[in-house]
Structures are given as C-alpha cells and as structure tokens.
Amino acid sequence: MSASPQRRRRLLLLGGGHSHALTLLDWAQRPLPTSDLELVLVNPSRHSLYSGLVPAWMAGRQALAALQIDLAALCQAAGARLMLGEAEALDAQHQRLRLSNGESLDYDLLSVNTGSTLRPPEHAGPCLTLRPLSRLIHDWPAFLQTWQHEDGPLALDAVGGGAAGVEVLLAVLHRLHLLRPDRPMQARLFSASDRLLVGHPTGVARRAELALRQAGVQLALGRRWQPGDSPAGSCLLWAAGAQPPAWLARSGLALSSDGYLAVNPSLQSRSHPSVFAAGDSAAFSPPLDKSGVRAVRMAPTLADNLRATWVGQPLQVHRPQSAVLALLALPDGRAIASHARWGSAQGRWVGRWKDALDVGFMRRFAPEALASLNPPGVS
Numbered sequence: 001m002s003a004s005p006q007r008r009r010r011l012l013l014l015g016g017g018h019s020h021a022l023t024l025l026d027w028a029q030r031p032l033p034t035s036d037l038e039l040v041l042v043n044p045s046r047h048s049l050y051s052g053l054v055p056a057w058m059a060g061r062q063a064l065a066a067l068q069i070d071l072a073a074l075c076q077a078a079g080a081r082l083m084l085g086e087a088e089a090l091d092a093q094h095q096r097l098r099l100s101n102g103e104s105l106d107y108d109l110l111s112v113n114t115g116s117t118l119r120p121p122e123h124a125g126p127c128l129t130l131r132p133l134s135r136l137i138h139d140w141p142a143f144l145q146t147w148q149h150e151d152g153p154l155a156l157d158a159v160g161g162g163a164a165g166v167e168v169l170l171a172v173l174h175r176l177h178l179l180r181p182d183r184p185m186q187a188r189l190f191s192a193s194d195r196l197l198v199g200h201p202t203g204v205a206r207r208a209e210l211a212l213r214q215a216g217v218q219l220a221l222g223r224r225w226q227p228g229d230s231p232a233g234s235c236l237l238w239a240a241g242a243q244p245p246a247w248l249a250r251s252g253l254a255l256s257s258d259g260y261l262a263v264n265p266s267l268q269s270r271s272h273p274s275v276f277a278a279g280d281s282a283a284f285s286p287p288l289d290k291s292g293v294r295a296v297r298m299a300p301t302l303a304d305n306l307r308a309t310w311v312g313q314p315l316q317v318h319r320p321q322s323a324v325l326a327l328l329a330l331p332d333g334r335a336i337a338s339h340a341r342w343g344s345a346q347g348r349w350v351g352r353w354k355d356a357l358d359v360g361f362m363r364r365f366a367p368e369a370l371a372s373l374n375p376p377g378v379s
C-alpha cells in the first residue's frame with residue numbers, strides 16, 4: 001500500500017453491515033495501531049438494521065429500536081469516523097470512492113459490506129420491498145397507517161418463496177389482521193421454484209407451507225410472477241431476486257457471474273489486493289448462501305485480515321461451515337429451525353431460542369456495552 005504524504009493512510013469501511021459492525025466491535029476491544037491510520041465508515045444512515053429481527057418488528061413484537069445498531073457510538077468506541085453517505089461509484093484502479101452527494105474519498109485499504117438489494121418491477125399499485133431495509137422501515141409504518149384508516153378488502157401478492165419472504169408475509173398478515181380484523185384480505189405467494197425455501201430441508205418447506213395455508217395464503221408455486229398476475233388495486237410484497245449494487249459492475253473489480261465482488265479464501269478481492277469484502281457483497285468460492293449468519297461468521301476473519309494487511313502480516317483463511325442454522329420467525333412467537341444436517345423443528349421453544357440469539361447479538365451493541373469498552377480516541 002502506498003502512503004500519501006498529504007494525509008494519514010485511510011482504511012475505508014464501506015457499508016455498516018453485520019460484518020463491519022462486528023469488525024468495529026473487535027477493533028474497539030483490540031484497537032488497531034492508529035498513529036498513521038484514518039479509519040472511516042461510510043453508511044447512508046447513523047443506524048444499521050439487524051435483519052433477523054425485522055419480521056418480529058413488522059409483526060409488532062419488537063420496537064424499531066431493538067433492531068438498530070448505533071454506528072456513531074460503535075465508531076466512537078473503535079476510533080473511527082462515521083461518514084453519512086452512499087457509494088455511487090468505485091474506481092478500484094485509482095482507489096477512489098464517489099458518494100451520491102458528489103464527494104470523493106481516496107483509500108489505501110477498502111472493505112465492502114454493503115449487502116444486496118432488491119429491484120421490484122414498475123408497478124402501478126403500492127409495493128412493499130424488503131430491501132433496502134432503510135426504506136422498509138419507513139414504508140411499513142406508512143402502509144399500516146393507510147391500512148388502519150381506509151376501508152375495503154386488500155389483495156396482497158407476495159413474490160419470493162425464500163426465508164425472508166415467508167417470514168415477512170406471515171408477519172404482515174398477522175399485523176394487518178390485528179389492526180383491522182374487520183377488513184378482509186386475500187393473499188397469494190408466488191415462487192418461481194416449485195417448492196418453498198429452496199436450499200432448506202423439505203421438512204422446513206412443509207412446515208412453512210402449513211403456516212402459510214393456515215394464515216389463508218394461496219400458494220402459486222412454480223409460477224414466476226408477471227405484471228398481469230396482480231389485478232389493479234392489489235398490493236405487492238417484493239422479496240425475490242437479491243442483487244448486487246449497480247456500482248460494483250463499473251468498479252473494475254473482479255466479479256462473480258452474478259455480479260458480486262469475487263474474493264479469495266482470505267476475503268480479499270481476486271483482482272485488487274487493497275480491497276476486501278464480506279457478507280452478501282462477497283462472492284466466495286464455492287458460493288455461500290446470502291445470509292446474516294454468513295456475514296456474521298466472516299467478521300472475525302475480516303477484522304483480522306484488515307489488521308494484518310495494515311501492519312504487513314500474513315492473512316488468515318475463512319473456513320465457512322458447511323451448513324448453518326436458520327431460524328424462521330412465526331408471528332405468534334414460535335419459530336421453525338432449519339439445518340441441512342439436522343433437518344427441521346418447530347415450536348415456541350424454537351421461538352425462544354431465536355429470541356435469545358437475536359437479543360444476545362444486539363446486546364453486544366447496546367450503549368452500556370459500548371461504553372464499557374475503552375475508546376482509543378476518535379480519528
């Protein structure tokens with residue numbers, strides 16, 4: 001890495017996703033050598049959102065604050081500067097990032113953890129899109145307001161039969177019914193594949209299917225949603241087709257065939273050694289499912305390897321687990337457990353297990369937990 005004579009060398013964390021939140025936490029506990037380091041985190045907002053609790057929030061079981069990670073407090077604890085902004089272009093050759101507000105930032109070392117996004121089709125009617133979460137947290141309360149104050153039936157078409165789509169559809173129906181039991185609803189779930197929850201054991205799909213049918217959802221499996229499928233006035237819930245951000249395609253970085261940042265086993269870009277990536281942004285080989293659990297598991301390797309690169313030490317290798325546990329929240333407090341080797345389980349005890357894991361994760365970022373760390377001083 002080349003040092004600029006005008007400024008301290010800059011380690012730029014782009015996106016406050018799960019991996020970067022944990023990386024900063026690690027550095028708050030084991031500070032980086034900061035004498036010539038400017039550590040900057042760029043994220044569109046002060047808070048990052050923990051997706052595992054989104055269905056519980058939508059179902060009305062959790063307050064929004066329960067899923068917010070305060071990046072400003074986290075940065076302060078880690079000696080980093082939080083810059084509010086959104087990457088719009090990345091020039092990997094010149095090591096420069098451009099933000100949507102026109103500002104540019106040079107970097108010596110970059111780490112990308114901006115997650116994935118969804119791009120719903122143009123649709124005349126209302127559409128709730130699961131990503132970005134920063135939009136969903138505004139769209140969902142607005143949707144609820146309208147629902148509460150209007151009359152008449154609702155036709156809801158959900159698109160996407162993955163875990164998030166199933167959890168959120170159940171949460172939405174539960175909440176809408178609680179608020180206005182008098183308003184009739186009709187819900188359908190479209191999935192291009194002919195079974196739900198591809199990649200999960202069949203028992204998980206069966207349990208989810210039953211939960212959806214009990215909630216009155218009509219399943220349209222093996223059917224790719226087309227604009228003509230939803231009659232005028234119906235509402236879309238869009239949960240299909242996670243995609244990488246558009247700016248990655250023009251960055252000059254090596255990408256996977258589906259457009260994510262191609263990394264080696266050390267989470268380092270396959271084309272540019274000064275760039276790392278983790279979470280949904282990273283295309284690992286062999287490919288990993290895009291999940292918060294995977295992003296969390298990559299964090300220790302990322303934190304260590306950014307540190308090692310900074311001080312010129314050898315990199316570690318990320319060894320992903322062959323199968324990870326997934327817990328799908330049901331709106332009544334139960335949950336479905338899914339594991340490639342163990343199969344599936346369901347019940348209130350699984351719900352309590354999920355709650356304990358989620359609350360345990362968030363507790364690490366609570367103000368009192370961060371305050372107990374020794375801040376090395378803001379750069």
Ligand SMILES: Cc1cc2nc3c(=O)[nH]c(=O)nc-3n(C[C@H](O)[C@H](O)[C@H](O)COP(=O)(O)OP(=O)(O)OC[C@H]3O[C@@H](n4cnc5c(N)ncnc54)[C@H](O)[C@@H]3O)c2cc1C
Pocket residue numbers: 014015016017018019020042043044045047048049051052053054055085086087088113114115116130131134164168245278279280281290291292293294295327
């Ligand atoms: C409703 C829902 C529920 C889910 N539940 C689970 C679950 O229970 N378990 C599980 O394992 N997975 C779950 N997932 C999947 C999980 O959310 C993702 O796989 C995970 O969030 C990826 O984490 P990440 O660290 O890569 O990025 P993210 O957590 O998506 O964070 C990305 C961050 O980057 C920021 N960002 C985005 N674009 C830019 C930009 N251009 N410039 C700067 N910053 C940017 C974002 O604002 C955000 O703060 C769920 C997904 C959804 C939608």
